[in-house]
Amino acid sequence: MTPKRELGLKLLIAAALAVPAAPALAFSLDDLNPFGPSKYEQKLDPQVPADHFYNEGLSRLEKGDYEGAGKKFGDLQKKFPFSQWARRSLLMEVYANYRDGKTTETTSAADRYVSLYPNTPEAAYATYLAGQALFENMPDVHRDQTGMSRAMKYFQTVMDKYPKSEYAADARYKLQVARDQLAAYELNVGRYYMQKENFAAAINRFREVLFKYQTTREAEEALERLTECYLAIGVTQEAQTAAAVLGANYPNSPFYQDAYDRLKGQGLSPRESQDSWISKIFRKVGMS
Known part of the structure; x- marks a missing residue:
């Protein structure tokens, strides 16, 4: 489920708080200046209600001006840091940054929200959006996967802390996709080492696949590559x-047939050693 504008907007609370205007001063500030009138004109900024900034942010969201909306929600938090509007605007800042494609800003704002308001119903939404922002920037398996590792942590948090939220099911699905991606990356690096005939390094990579991502489809190939190495x-x-x-x-895996043929070519056959780390890790997962 990719969050859409409607998903974010349904979290908005349209109620506005009326802020009374400050009373007008009956005298000039220069009357209190013992050094005479100031040569600089002094002005008092009118008090702008918090809901004004909030509604401005909403208006810009509706127009697709996500950067401008994020700035408005950020201004509100600076001017009214301890108000109920600060919490609402921080959540909308997460959403605006996400829609604007700003991954770093999205995760940063989401982390602030969860840190400040961990027990609110919207904490699951903020956490999910942080993971989604990283997930949507998934690199191919030939590039660094740091972002996908971070996305996994956010999705795992949604499942662990907010299992009954409406985002848990999608987080579970995307967590599995992320695992497949990371497993594929490890496989790719392992193949590279095999081509260089650095079999020890290759074994370490395939070992990572079995230890961390054994439930992914890449586990089959990792076992066949281990046979080769x-x-x-x-x-x-x-x-x-x-x-x-x-x-x-x-x-029924074609990788098993390949492994079997390789062993047969050397006069060997598949035979499990219970003392092998490979055997132990699969027994451990099977019992869990």
Whole structure:
């Protein structure tokens, strides 16, 4: 579910607070100046009600001026930091920044909101938008995945802290997509090391896939690649275990057939060693 303008606007509270105007001064400030009239003209800024800034922000949102809306909501918080409007405007600042495509500003404002108002119903929404802002800037698997790792944390928070919110189901789905993306990145780096015949480094990458992202579709290929790497360095017991675990968990996988053929080519067959880290990690997940 991608948040739309209607999703953000339904959180708005249109009630306005009337702020009485300040009484007019019956004398000039220069009357109190013992050094005579000031050569500079002194003006008193009229008190602008908080709801004026809020409604200005809403108006700019409706017009698609998300940057201008964010500034208005930010101004309100500076001028009325302890009012009920400050909380509302901070949430709308998160939304305006998100719609404006400002990922850093979105996550920063969302973090402030959750820090200041963790128990409000809208905390789940702010957290979700932070994850969504990062998720929508997903890089391809050849680039750094720091943003996706951060998105996962926000989505996981939605699931853990706000499991009954309307955003939990979508957060769960996108969390799985993010895991697939990170697993694919680790696989890609592992393949690179294999091409360089740096099998130890490649094994470490495929190991990461199994430890962190075992429930993703990339686990199948990681097991087959482990079979290749261990055969390349002569650790046949681990190669046989990787193939056996692959066959036990994904018997119809084309990766299992590849692993089986590689073992057969060296006069070996899949055989699981219970002492292998590969065997242990799959038993641990199976029992959980």
